[in-house]
Amino acid sequence: MRREIPLVIVFLFGLFMIVQFFIPHRSFAFLYQEFNNWTIIIGIFTMVIGVGSLITVHYSKIRFKKPGWGYSIVTIVSLCGMSLIGLIGGTENELFLNLYRYGLSPVTSTMFSLLAYFIASAAYRAFRARTVVATLLLISAVVVMLGRVPIGQIITAWLPEWLQLQNIADFLLQTPNVAAKRAIYIGVGLGVAAVSLKIILGIERTWLGGDGGK
Amino acid sequence: MAGNVEMGFWDKLMAIDRRWIYLTIGIVVFIPILLDMTLPVYVTAEVKAVYDRIDALPQGTVVMIPCEYDPATMAELRPMAHALFRHCFAKDLKIVSCALQIEGVTLVKDDLALIAAEYGKTYGVDYVYFGYKPFPAIVILNMGENFRKPFPRDYYGTELDSLPMMKGVVNYSSCALLVNINATSGADYWINYANGRYKAPLALGVTAVSATDYYTFLASGQIFGLMGGLKGAAEYEKLINHNAAATKAMNVQSIAHSVIVVFILIGNIAYFASRKRKKAI
Amino acid sequence: MKKSGFKFLVVLAVSIWLTPFASFAEVISADSAFQSFPPMPIIVTVSDMPNDPGGALIVEWSIPDADSLTLASMNVYQISRSSNPDSEFESITSLVAGSTRYEDSGLEDGKNYYYRIIAFDNDNRLAEGTGGPGVPSGQWFNTGRIPILIMVVLFATTAIGFIVSAKKGYKFYVRPIAGIRAVDDAIGRATEMGRPILYVPGLGTASEVATIAAFTILGRVARKVAEYNTRVIVPNYDPVVMAVCQEVVKGAYTAAGKPDMYDANDVYFVTQDQFPYTAAVNGVMLRQKPATNFYMGMFYAESLVLAETGFISGSIQIAGTDQLVQIPFFVSVCDFVLMGEELYAASAYLSQEPQQLGTLKAQDWGKVLVVVLIIVGMIFSTFGWESFAAWFDVG
Numbered sequence: 001m002r003r004e005i006p007l008v009i010v011f012l013f014g015l016f017m018i019v020q021f022f023i024p025h026r027s028f029a030f031l032y033q034e035f036n037n038w039t040i041i042i043g044i045f046t047m048v049i050g051v052g053s054l055i056t057v058h059y060s061k062i063r064f065k066k067p068g069w070g071y072s073i074v075t076i077v078s079l080c081g082m083s084l085i086g087l088i089g090g091t092e093n094e095l096f097l098n099l100y101r102y103g104l105s106p107v108t109s110t111m112f113s114l115l116a117y118f119i120a121s122a123a124y125r126a127f128r129a130r131t132v133v134a135t136l137l138l139i140s141a142v143v144v145m146l147g148r149v150p151i152g153q154i155i156t157a158w159l160p161e162w163l164q165l166q167n168i169a170d171f172l173l174q175t176p177n178v179a180a181k182r183a184i185y186i187g188v189g190l191g192v193a194a195v196s197l198k199i200i201l202g203i204e205r206t207w208l209g210g211d212g213g214k
Numbered sequence: 215m216a217g218n219v220e221m222g223f224w225d226k227l228m229a230i231d232r233r234w235i236y237l238t239i240g241i242v243v244f245i246p247i248l249l250d251m252t253l254p255v256y257v258t259a260e261v262k263a264v265y266d267r268i269d270a271l272p273q274g275t276v277v278m279i280p281c282e283y284d285p286a287t288m289a290e291l292r293p294m295a296h297a298l299f300r301h302c303f304a305k306d307l308k309i310v311s312c313a314l315q316i317e318g319v320t321l322v323k324d325d326l327a328l329i330a331a332e333y334g335k336t337y338g339v340d341y342v343y344f345g346y347k348p349f350p351a352i353v354i355l356n357m358g359e360n361f362r363k364p365f366p367r368d369y370y371g372t373e374l375d376s377l378p379m380m381k382g383v384v385n386y387s388s389c390a391l392l393v394n395i396n397a398t399s400g401a402d403y404w405i406n407y408a409n410g411r412y413k414a415p416l417a418l419g420v421t422a423v424s425a426t427d428y429y430t431f432l433a434s435g436q437i438f439g440l441m442g443g444l445k446g447a448a449e450y451e452k453l454i455n456h457n458a459a460a461t462k463a464m465n466v467q468s469i470a471h472s473v474i475v476v477f478i479l480i481g482n483i484a485y486f487a488s489r490k491r492k493k494a495i
Numbered sequence: 496m497k498k499s500g501f502k503f504l505v506v507l508a509v510s511i512w513l514t515p516f517a518s519f520a521e522v523i524s525a526d527s528a529f530q531s532f533p534p535m536p537i538i539v540t541v542s543d544m545p546n547d548p549g550g551a552l553i554v555e556w557s558i559p560d561a562d563s564l565t566l567a568s569m570n571v572y573q574i575s576r577s578s579n580p581d582s583e584f585e586s587i588t589s590l591v592a593g594s595t596r597y598e599d600s601g602l603e604d605g606k607n608y609y610y611r612i613i614a615f616d617n618d619n620r621l622a623e624g625t626g627g628p629g630v631p632s633g634q635w636f637n638t639g640r641i642p643i644l645i646m647v648v649l650f651a652t653t654a655i656g657f658i659v660s661a662k663k664g665y666k667f668y669v670r671p672i673a674g675i676r677a678v679d680d681a682i683g684r685a686t687e688m689g690r691p692i693l694y695v696p697g698l699g700t701a702s703e704v705a706t707i708a709a710f711t712i713l714g715r716v717a718r719k720v721a722e723y724n725t726r727v728i729v730p731n732y733d734p735v736v737m738a739v740c741q742e743v744v745k746g747a748y749t750a751a752g753k754p755d756m757y758d759a760n761d762v763y764f765v766t767q768d769q770f771p772y773t774a775a776v777n778g779v780m781l782r783q784k785p786a787t788n789f790y791m792g793m794f795y796a797e798s799l800v801l802a803e804t805g806f807i808s809g810s811i812q813i814a815g816t817d818q819l820v821q822i823p824f825f826v827s828v829c830d831f832v833l834m835g836e837e838l839y840a841a842s843a844y845l846s847q848e849p850q851q852l853g854t855l856k857a858q859d860w861g862k863v864l865v866v867v868l869i870i871v872g873m874i875f876s877t878f879g880w881e882s883f884a885a886w887f888d889v890g
Contacts, residue, residue, distance in 0.1 A: 018647070022640055025633040026548040026604075036352045043349065043700075043735070050734025050764035057763040068782060091320075100320055105285035108317070111770035112286035112796060116470065118803040120239045121232040124477040126827035128485050138482070142475050148422070148445055150253035151468040166256055178430045181819060184835055185430065188817050190650075190861045191839035194854045195704045197654055203850040204842060206711040207701065207739055232807075286770050286796065317768060387598075398795065399818070423796065423820050 007202045014200035054079065144169045224487040227480065235477065242473045246465040252457065253465055260432055261449040264393060264417045264439030265301070271390050273306040276379075278389040278414075280396075280404070281325075282350070284317035287397035287421055293447035293460035294419045295325055295395050301454045303333035303340070308379050310389060312344035312365065314353055315398060319346040323369060338377040345369030351403045358412040360385050386414035393439075395419040401428065405436050419446060535560045537612050539626025544598065546640075549633030551600040554610045558622050566592075569614040569621055580609045580625060602631045640889050649864075654857035661849030667856050674813050674831035675844050678712070678789075681811050682719045685786035691726040692716065693785035695776055695801065697792020697816065698769060701735040704839060705817045709791035710743055711842040712815070716789060717747030721756060728779060729762040732772050737764045773797035777804045790814040790829070791838065794821045802828035815841065 013035070020028045058072035085096045129135040146152035147169025156164040198204035268277065279298055283291035302309050313322040323343055330341055337343075344365040347353045356363040361384065362374050374380045386392065392414050394404045401418050409416040415438055418428055422443025431437045441450060444467055447460035537556050544551035554574065558566065570592045575584035576599065590597060602608060609627030613620055661667060685692045694713055699706040713729070720727045729744065731737035741762045748757040765775045780788065781804065788805040790798070790812070798814075798821040805812050806828050814825035815833030825832045833841065836858070843851035875883040 022637050022644055023635055024546050024548050024637045025635050026550070027633075029548040033356075036349075036355075040349050040352065046734040046738070047767075048734075049738060050731075050767070053734070053737060053764040054766075057760050060760055068778070071778070097320060105288075105321075108285040108768070108770045109289065111774055111800065112289070114800050115796065116243065117236045117239050118799050120474050120477060121235045122799060122803055122824070122827050123474055124230075124232075124235055124481045127478045127481065129482055138478065142478065145471045145475055149468040149471050150255055150464055151472055153254065153256050170258060173426060173429055174433065177426055178433050181427060181430050184819055186865050187836045187858075187862060188819075188839075190858045190865075191817075191836040192704045193647075193650060193861075194654065194858045195707060195839050195842075197651060198842075198851070198854050199707065203658075203848075203854070204707065204711075206714050206743065206842065207707055208742070284769075421796070427820050 003205075003208055006208060007205070011200055011202060014196070018200075051079070140172055144172055147172075224484045224491070227484040228488055238473065238477075239470065242469055243466055246469050247462075249465070251465055252461060253468055255445075255448045255452045255461060255464055257449045257452060258446075260440040260442075261446050262439075262453065264419075264441060265450060265453040267391060267415070267417070267438060268298075268301055268307070268393075269305065271305065271307055274308065275390045276308045276310060276383055276388055277302055278310045278386070278392045280312045280314065280392070280394050281322040282313060282315040282318060282400055283321065283395060283397040284315055285321065286317075288318070288321055289463075290421050290443050290447070291395050291397055291419060292321070292325060293444065293458060293463070294441055294450060295322070296329055296458065297447055297450040297454055297456065297460070298393060298395070298419070299326060299329035300332070300456055301450070303329060303335055304454070306340075309341040310344070310361070310379075310383065311341070312353075313346050314350040314400060316346055316348070318397075319369075338372070339379055342374070342377055342379050343369045344374075350400045351407070354403045354407045355411070358386055358407060358414075386412045389414065391415040391417065391438075393417045393419060397421055397424075399424075405431055409436050417441075422446075534613075534620045535565070535622040537614065537622045537624025539610055539612055539624045541608065541610055541627045541629030543629060543632055544600075546634055546637040549604045550602045550631050551598060552602060552608060552629040552631050554597045554599060554612070554626070554629070556595055556612050556624060556626070558614065558624075561622065565621065568616045570617065571615050573613045573615065575611045575613075577609050577611070578607055580627065584609075584611045604631050604633060606630065642887055643889055650857060650861055653860055654854045656853075657856040657860075658850045658853030661853040661856075667852045669840070669844055669852060669855060672833065672837050672840065672844055674815060674833040674837065675712075675841055677813055677831045678716060679719060681787040681789075681813055682716060682723060682725065684811060685720075686723040686725045688786045690786035691728050691783055692720060692787045692789070693776075693779060693783070693805075693810070694727055694729045694789045694791070696729065696731060696736055696740060697790070697794055698732045698772065698797070699736070699793030700733050701739055703793055705791075705793045705815075706733075706736060708815070708838045708841055710739055711845065712789070712791050713740060714743045714747055715845050717744040718751055721748045721751035721753050724753075724756070726758075727761065728783065728785065730765045730772070730776050730779060731763065732765065732767060734764050734767075737762065769795065769797055770800075773800050776801060780804050780808045780810065784808050785810050788812045790816070790825065791833075792816065794818055794825075799824040799828065805829075 016031070016035075020032045055076065058075050060066075061069045061072040062076075082096070082099060085093070085099065089096055091097075123141075127138050127141060129138050143165060146155070147165035147167075152165035152169065156166075161167055195204060199207070271277065279295070279302070281291070281295050283295070299309065309326070311322065311326055313319045323345075326341060326343055327337075330337070335341055344361065345368065347364045353364045357365075361380075365374065367373055368377065382388065386408055392404070392408055394401060394408075394416065396404070396418060397420070401420055401424070404416060404418070408414045416436070417439035418431075418437050419441040420428060420443075422445065425440060425442025425446070428437065428440055428442075432440045441447065444460050444463050448464045451457050451461050535558055537558050539554065539556045542553050542555075544553055556572075561569075572590045572592070572594055573586060574588050574590065574597055575586045577584040587599065588597065599608070599610075607628035607630060609625060610629070611625045612623070614622040657667075682692060694716060696709040696713065697706060701707070717727055727744065729740050731740060741759060744762050745754070745757050745759075748754055765772050777800065779785075780801075785808070788801075788810045790801060791814070794801070794814075794816050795818065798816070798818075802812060802814065802825055812829040813831045813833075814829040815838040816822060816825065817835050817838055819835065822832065822834050826834075840855055843855045872884050872887075875881075
């Protein structure tokens with residue numbers, strides 16, 4: 001029964017979601033809205049499980065002085081500190097906002113900035129003209145990289161319009177890119193439909209855990 | 215002997231410590247910031263479409279500009295948001311905004327207030343900020359019925375009906391258009407629900423990487439305009455004749471892209487030279 | 496006497512001549528210039544909004560007697576509503592000139608509504624009309640979505656048909672997917688090196704198909720890991736995903752007969768913030784130096800940061816995502832990449848179950864159908880027959 005009940009629930013709710021898409025009547029719209037509200041509420045409560053897991057893992061590291069346990073202290077202090085400051089002072093109090101603006105915000109921006117370095121090293125290492133297809137990819141990458149910045153316009157300004165880098169870059173983005181993306185979207189869409197059907201019919205059961213629900 | 219040293223050089227170049235590449239990028243990104251130069255920015259049709267549509271709106275029209283960026287993506291999307299806010303306020307349009315990404319709630323609020331103050335705009339009369347609610351798909355769907363469904367109150371806790379600007383502003387159909395500035399794949403929800411179900415005229419401002427995904431929607435007419443990354447922001451700044459962060463950043467981006475292209479060329483030259491040596495052996 | 500008499504006659508004649516103009520001048524006063532002319536009729540039709548939950552009506556109007564000049568002079572339409580044509584109408588909105596349609600909502604189902612439309616030119620009432628009754632009601636079927644219903648039924652029927660065929664023993668060919676075949680080798684490598692395996696299930700929620708596909712591959716990886724006595728570390732972005740991953744890994748260890756090997760601290764929640772999560776995972780990579788990294792699920796801008804850090808720490812990397820924009824980053828850094836549908840097909844590929852393979856085949860035939868429709872649509876549109884493409888325009 002432990003496995004059958006979730007499968008029945010998934011089947012019934014999955015079927016309802018399909019059916020309600022075709023029935024605009026108020027009663028079905030109301031139920032759809034209610035189920036969406038339940039999703040929000042359940043999702044928020046799962047955060048409790050997540051925070052519990054985080055504290056358990058890091059407390060265990062601190063208690064047994066596992067490698068990196070100092071960082072675990074920082075994690076727990078930050079978690080509890082920000083939560084208490086926000087709960088007691090509200091999210092508009094100066095301390096909370098300053099911790100966000102001058103602590104979290106620069107740290108997050110810095111992590112994103114690492115991409116600039118990583119893309120350079122990845123491009124240097126991986127963009128090799130090993131085959132004809134790889135060469136085409138390389139040329140497209142160079143054209144778009146230069147065409148999307150002012151320097152591309154400057155260095156090819158003397159050429160006819162159709163040979164200028166920014167126009168070639170625009171063409172690549174608006175034609176081959178769109179065609180390829182559309183094709184992949186169609187495939188992905190069918191894949192999503194197939195997996196959803198498998199889940200509703202109970203064919204796909206890995207989400208149940210325990211060796212795929214077998 | 216001289217030939218062996220020359221071939222060894224290419225092998226060493228291919229296996230160069232990546233920290234030299236990081237250092238070069240660091241220098242190349244830093245120096246243009248110190249220089250006072252402005253490279254010309256050419257405007258693309260998809261950005262001009264957004265500008266033209268907003269520019270044609272009469273005074274007092276309500277425009278919705280929901281923003282979903284966070285500290286990580288604000289470098290690309292904040293200049294875009296600023297340019298849009300400036301354009302709307304300069305034309306005395308009224309802005310309705312929200313932030314459906316929790317990390318950016320305070321950022322968007324601060325940005326809106328900052329630009330509004332520049333133009334002497336009053337909260338509640340010229341602009342309203344709803345704030346954040348979780349599960350963007352559901353919020354976007356509900357806003358199509360009535361903004362008050364997911365947001366009975368604004369970010370500051372004031373009832374929407376008590377705000378002068380919100381009288382008669384019910385849902386997307388009360389807004390002349392929507393321009394969603396989005397760092398996430400949540401832009402898909404705006405396309406599917408706001409435009410697909412409620413037929414709201416929609417334009418997107420996204421990161422440069424994500425922009426390639428949304429050209430398909432531009433081509434199909436589901437969005438009427440698209441601004442991609444810092445370049446899109448720089449184009450919009452040019453159109454409103456207010457060069458700011460994005461225009462300055464184009465200098466950095468131009469040089470950084472050029473250096474990466476040089477790295478790629480060097481890498482390929484080293485690769486072919488090394489391959490030639492191995493074949494000779 | 497004669498001169499004054501002549502003058503009197505002239506004045507009298509002029510007065511008589513001017514009299515009609517005078518009376519006409521009385522008629523033409525600034526305030527009442529057009530009120531003496533009745534307003535033109537507006538034909539107003541009120542109908543129920545189709546394919547809606549109820550409570551909405553469509554009001555449409557036309558002014559057949561007005562020429563283009565008159566229409567251009569109208570600058571606002573005032574719309575009023577009442578539930579009784581003889582009682583007072585309540586003004587509900589004003590629309591700019593040129594409008595011919597208004598959608599009214601928030602009404603009561605089953606009740607009669609009448610609408611009056613008045614066209615104004617500044618203060619002058621140029622045209623007026625009343626229409627109704629319209630009765631709002633909700634529909635039980637959205638006729639605009641019939642094409643979608645047909646496709647859903649077709650797809651489901653095809654999938655069920657293939658499943659039934661597969662159950663009867665029909666063998667379907669599935670092309671080899673390098674990334675999935677490499678999973679076992681990658682796990683073996685980790686065992687030989689005595690280093691753990693890192694499995695990143697992505698930044699999606701448990702309701703996303705890519706994440707569900709990640710659960711399937713995790714189940715496979717966890718089973719192998721249990722058999723080889725290797726450790727698997729699964730840092731999670733979403734608490735619900737964490738809960739499912741814990742069940743999957745625990746179940747896999749139990750199925751392998753080694754339930755005591757399962758360590759709940761190895762499948763844990765990190766944070767629901769993108770780059771802090773990335774920083775935490777990077778820290779695991781640089782400290783624990785896993786032999787193999789799996790990135791399966793939904794990834795965004797952090798994909799290159801994760802993959803490059805994994806490359807620096809010397810791991811073999813197998814990635815799978817349906818985020819098209821991130822695939823190039825994974826391709827340039829990882830050893831194997833499952834792109835888009837290949838990730839969804841992993842479940843069928845690994846289990847080789849008839850039901851799974853049947854739906855995979857249905858997907859393939861679905862694509863064939865789409866290609867056929869595209870070609871047909873292209874031909875029709877080329878010849879100007881737009882109705883075919885219009886049929887697929889659903890609300």
